[in-house]
Amino acid sequence: MTPRHASTLVCAVLAVLALTACDPGHGKHTQALADESAENLRGIKSAAAFDAANQRFRAGDFEEALKLVRQSTALNPNVADAYLLEARILIEVGQPRKAFGAIERGRAIAPDDARFPYYLGTVYESVGQSEEALEQYKLAAGMDTGSPQYGLAASEMLIEMGRLDEAEAYVKQQIETFTFTAGLYQTRGHVALMREDHDLAVEMFASAVTLDPDEMSLREDLSRMLVIVGRYAEAELQLRRILEHRAYAARRDLRHLHVRCLLEIDQPVEARTILRQLIRDKNGRDYEAWTRMVDVALILNDDAVLRDAASRMMALQPKRPDGYLALALWQHRQGDPAGAKRALQRCGEFAPDDPAVRQFLRMIELEQTAVSNAGA
Numbered sequence: 174m175t176p177r178h179a180s181t182l183v184c185a186v187l188a189v190l191a192l193t194a195c196d197p198g199h200g201k202h203t204q205a206l207a208d209e210s211a212e213n214l215r216g217i218k219s220a221a222a223f224d225a226a227n228q229r230f231r232a233g234d235f236e237e238a239l240k241l242v243r244q245s246t247a248l249n250p251n252v253a254d255a256y257l258l259e260a261r262i263l264i265e266v267g268q269p270r271k272a273f274g275a276i277e278r279g280r281a282i283a284p285d286d287a288r289f290p291y292y293l294g295t296v297y298e299s300v301g302q303s304e305e306a307l308e309q310y311k312l313a314a315g316m317d318t319g320s321p322q323y324g325l326a327a328s329e330m331l332i333e334m335g336r337l338d339e340a341e342a343y344v345k346q347q348i349e350t351f352t353f354t355a356g357l358y359q360t361r362g363h364v365a366l367m368r369e370d371h372d373l374a375v376e377m378f379a380s381a382v383t384l385d386p387d388e389m390s391l392r393e394d395l396s397r398m399l400v401i402v403g404r405y406a407e408a409e410l411q412l413r414r415i416l417e418h419r420a421y422a423a424r425r426d427l428r429h430l431h432v433r434c435l436l437e438i439d440q441p442v443e444a445r446t447i448l449r450q451l452i453r454d455k456n457g458r459d460y461e462a463w464t465r466m467v468d469v470a471l472i473l474n475d476d477a478v479l480r481d482a483a484s485r486m487m488a489l490q491p492k493r494p495d496g497y498l499a500l501a502l503w504q505h506r507q508g509d510p511a512g513a514k515r516a517l518q519r520c521g522e523f524a525p526d527d528p529a530v531r532q533f534l535r536m537i538e539l540e541q542t543a544v545s546n547a548g549a
Contacts, residue, residue, distance in 0.1 A: 219249035226258060235266045253283035260292055269299040287317035294326065303334050314347075321351040328360045332367070340364050355385035359394060371402050382411075389415050393427070400430065405437035425451060425459075432465050441472040460489045467499045479503045494524035501533065510537045 226241035242259045245252070256279030263272040273296060280289040294309030310327035317323060324347040331340035344361045351357060362377030378395035385391055392411050399408035412431040415421050428447055435444040448469065451462040463482045470479035480503045486496030497520035504512035517534050524530055 215248045219245045219252065219255075222248065223252065223255050223258070226255075226262075230258060230262055230265075235262050238262050239266070250278075251282060253279040253286060253289075255279075256282070257286075257288055257292065260296070264292070264295060264299065269296045272296050285316065287313040287320070287323060290316065291323055291326065294330075298330065303330065306330055307334070318350070321347065321354040321357060324351070325354070325356050325360060328357070332360070332364060337364055337368055341368075353384055355381040355388065355391060358384065359391055362394060362398070366398065371398065374398050375402060375404075389418050389421050393421075396427075396430070400434065405434045409434035409438060425454075429461060429465070432462075436465070436468055436472070441469045445469045445473070445478075457485060458489060460486060460493075463489070464495055467495075467502075471502070476503060476506055479506070492523055494520040494527065494530070497523070498530065498533075505537065510541055513537055 222241045222245035226238045226245060229235075229238035229241060239259065239262045242255055242262065245255045246259065249255075256275045260272040260275040260279070263269065263275065272292070276289055276293050276296065280286070280293075283289065290309040291313040294306040294313065297303075297306035297309060307327060307330045310323055310330055314323035314327055324343070328340055328344040328347060331337075331343060341361070341364050344357055344364065348354075348357045348361065358377045358381040362374045362381065365371070365374035365377055375395070375398050378391065378398050381391045382388075382395050392415050396408045396411035396415065399405070399411065409431065412427060412434060416424070416427060416431060421427060428451055432444045432447050432451075435441070435447070444465070448462045448466050451459050452466075455462075463485045466478060466482045467486075470476070470482060479499060483496055483499035483503055486493070486499060488496075490496065497516045501513040501516035501520065504510075504516060514534065514537055517530055517537070521527070521530050521534075
C-alpha cells in the first residue's frame with residue numbers, strides 16, 4: 174500500500190468515526206437492526222424445530238418430538254401450536270398431568286382456539302375426571318360450531334358416563350347441524366344398542382355406512398348388529414367387504430363371525446374352507462374353529478371330519494363338554510350306542526345341568542329299548 178493510499182484509508186476511517194460520534198442515534202439504530210435480525214433468526218430456528226417435532230410425532234418418535242418442541246418454545250414462547258403439540262405428545266407418552274401446563278400456556282396465547290379445551294378434555298378423561306372432560310368438550314363444541322368432532326367427543330363422554338337419555342338428545346341435536354357426519358350416526362347407533370333398540374341401531378349404523386362407505390369400522394358395527402337381529406345374509410355381505418380390506422383381512426374374530434353367517438345362510442362348503450384356514454393359521458389349536466367344524470361336518474354328513482373335530486377338541490380342552498358331545502354324535506352315527514352313552518356321561522361331568530345332554534342320553538336309551546323289544 175502506498176503512503177497516499179494509506180493516508181486516504183486513514184482519513185476515511187476517521188471520517189466514519191467522526192460521523193458516528195456526531196450521531197449517537199446511528200449506533201442505536203444499528204443495534205436495533207441487529208436485535209431484529211437475531212429475533213428473526215430465533216423465529217426461523219423455532220419454526221424449524223416445530224416442524225421437525227411434528228414430523229417425529231407423526232412418526233411415533235415421541236421422545237425426540239418432545240425434545241424438539243421444547244426447543245421450539247424456548248426459542249419462541251409465543252406460538253400456541255407448539256404448546257398444543259407438546260400437550261399431545263405428553264398425552265401419548267402417558268403423562269397427561271404434565272400436559273395441563275402446556276395446554277394452559279397455549280390457551281393464554283390463543284384463548285378462542287377450540288382445540289385447547291378439547292385436548293384439556295382428553296386429559297381430564299384420561300385421569301378419570303369425567304365431568305370436567307364433558308364440560309371442556311362441550312365448551313370446544315360451542316367455540317367451534319363448524320366442526321363435528323367436539324360435539325362427537327361430548328356425546329361419547331355422555332355414553333361413557335351412562336347418561337344415555339342426555340347422550341341421545343345431544344347427539345340428535347348434533348346430527349341436525351352436521352347431517353352428513355357418519356360418526357354421529359354411529360354414536361347414536363351405540364346409544365340405541367345400549368338401550369336394546371336394535372332396529373334403530375341397525376338404521377343408524379346403515380346411515381353411517383352410507384355416508385362413509387370406505388370406513389370399515391362402520392361396516393363392522395353394522396355387520397355385528399345385523400347378526401344380532403338375525404339378518405345373516407346382509408351381515409355376510411358386509412363381512413365379505415370388510416375382510417377384503419387389507420387392514421382387516423387377518424381379523425380372526427371377523428372371520429369366525431363370517432363362518433357363522435355362512436352356516437346360517439346354508440353355505441357350509443365355503444364355511445369349511447375358512448375354518449380350515451383358521452385352524453392352519455393356529456397350528457390346529459383354534460378351539461372355536463373346531464366347534465364350528467362340528468356343525469359343518471353334521472351338515473355335510475362328513476363323519477371323518479366329525480371324528481377329527483371331536484378328538485382335537487378333547488385334546489385342547491379336556492375339561493369342556495363340547496368335545497365329548499361331538500364324540501358321542503360320531504359314535505351314535507357309527508351305530509355304537511354304548512360308546513355314545515359313555516361319551517355323554519363324561520360330557521355330563523362337565524355340564525351336569527345341560528338339558529341337551531340329558532335329552533341325547535334319553536334318545537339313545539329309547540333307541541336301545543326299541544331295538545331290544547324288536548328282538549324279543
